[in-house]
Amino acid sequence: MNIVLRNKQMEAQDIRKNFLSFFKARGHVIVPSSSLIPDDPSVLLTTAGMQQFKKYYTGSADAMRDFGSNNTVSIQKAFRTSDIDEVGDDTHLTFFEMLGNFSFGGYFKKEAICYAFDFITKEMELEISYVTVFSGSQQVPKDKESCAIWQELGVEDIREEGMEDVFWGPTGSSGPCGPTTEMYCKNTQGKDVEIWNIVFNEFFCSGSREALLSGKANLTPLEKKGIDTGMGFERLVMIIEKKKNIFEISLFAQFLELLPKEVDERHKRIIIDHLRGASFLLADGLRPSNKEAGYVLRRLMRRTLVYEYLYKIPAHVLDAILHDLTHEYGSFYAEVLSASGIIREAFAD
Numbered sequence: 328m329n330i331v332l333r334n335k336q337m338e339a340q341d342i343r344k345n346f347l348s349f350f351k352a353r354g355h356v357i358v359p360s361s362s363l364i365p366d367d368p369s370v371l372l373t374t375a376g377m378q379q380f381k382k383y384y385t386g387s388a389d390a391m392r393d394f395g396s397n398n399t400v401s402i403q404k405a406f407r408t409s410d411i412d413e414v415g416d417d418t419h420l421t422f423f424e425m426l427g428n429f430s431f432g433g434y435f436k437k438e439a440i441c442y443a444f445d446f447i448t449k450e451m452e453l454e455i456s457y458v459t460v461f462s463g464s465q466q467v468p469k470d471k472e473s474c475a476i477w478q479e480l481g482v483e484d485i486r487e488e489g490m491e492d493v494f495w496g497p498t499g500s501s502g503p504c505g506p507t508t509e510m511y512c513k514n515t516q517g518k519d520v521e522i523w524n525i526v527f528n529e530f531f532c533s534g535s536r537e538a539l540l541s542g543k544a545n546l547t548p549l550e551k552k553g554i555d556t557g558m559g560f561e562r563l564v565m566i567i568e569k570k571k572n573i574f575e576i577s578l579f580a581q582f583l584e585l586l587p588k589e590v591d592e593r594h595k596r597i598i599i600d601h602l603r604g605a606s607f608l609l610a611d612g613l614r615p616s617n618k619e620a621g622y623v624l625r626r627l628m629r630r631t632l633v634y635e636y637l638y639k640i641p642a643h644v645l646d647a648i649l650h651d652l653t654h655e656y657g658s659f660y661a662e663v664l665s666a667s668g669i670i671r672e673a674f675a676d
């Protein structure tokens with residue numbers, strides 16, 4: 328049993344390491360994940376890998392000076408409150424890990440697409456089902472260049488989509504943004520899953536994403552064009568491990584099976600998602616409260632404790648899951664292991 332679990336952990340760890348070394352070998356500096364509690368006051372929690380790099384796209388900070396390179400790679404802790412109510416279905420999570428490579432005036436479309444193509448098809452040996460490219464809007468032309476690059480790589484199914492789907496950003500009240508191209512792979516049931524989003528940061532947007540979509544924000548070209556990519560780690564593992572939904576991957580299955588059989592499947596998923604999300608938020612120093620990010624944490628903890636009460640799950644079961652979870656993730660995110668005691672106490676209170 329232990330050996331099987333250790334092997335499963337190794338697989339997730341191997342993918343993380345493989346991703347970082349793939350980009351390191353291509354001139355990227357590895358940057359640790361930033362905290363889930365961002366220093367940008369216009370956003371509640373960290374939702375994307377590019378957030379810690381916003382200032383390098385706008386030119387208010389110099390990546391060469393800070394990292395010794397214009398290209399970086401990271402595995403970012405991310406939390407999307409917008410997905411809280413979807414958790415329990417086959418693909419949504421609140422907390423997730425995001426693999427990303429970034430360039431601040433270094434390389435652009437050709438390299439970004441070729442790196443992603445090589446990583447997926449050669450390193451991970453997966454097949455691309457189809458890709459999307461930007462169809463164009465009143466302000467931004469159609470992305471013919473990306474289309475040509477994909478064609479050259481032999482990708483046949485290239486679909487055009489608009490602002491709603493393949494235009495990123497900005498995060499917060501203003502910021503860098505631009506058209507994207509997305510990569511889809513099939514899961515084991517033949518369903519297409521978006522796994523990698525490659526953003527071409529070409530503009531600075533004067534307003535929020537909502538303002539941009541309603542035509543109320545201005546786009547001005549950035550001095551240096553940038554690359555921002557994001558690949559959901561759990562979705563990638565789902566494709567690699569040939570599972571039909573995200574909760575069947577080894578990272579989750581080992582915890583789900585510790586819950587009593589009587590618990591409804593969807594509720595099991597919610598419990599594990601929320602225990603994991605809350606653990607990461609607590610490890611980054613957040614505490615439950617009545618407002619803002621603290622309220623999100625309180626909501627996660629309450630919902631878990633409601634199910635614990637409803638199904639009469641013994642307290643030692645959740646505690647054992649938290650113990651295993653903090654150790655599983657602690658080997659990559661040291662702060663989660665250091666906070667193990669705090670996390671377990673928070674749920675015991």
Ligand code: SER
Nearest residue numbers: 375377524555556557
């Ligand atoms: N910022 C984009 C995203 O989060 C690409 O990393 O999807």
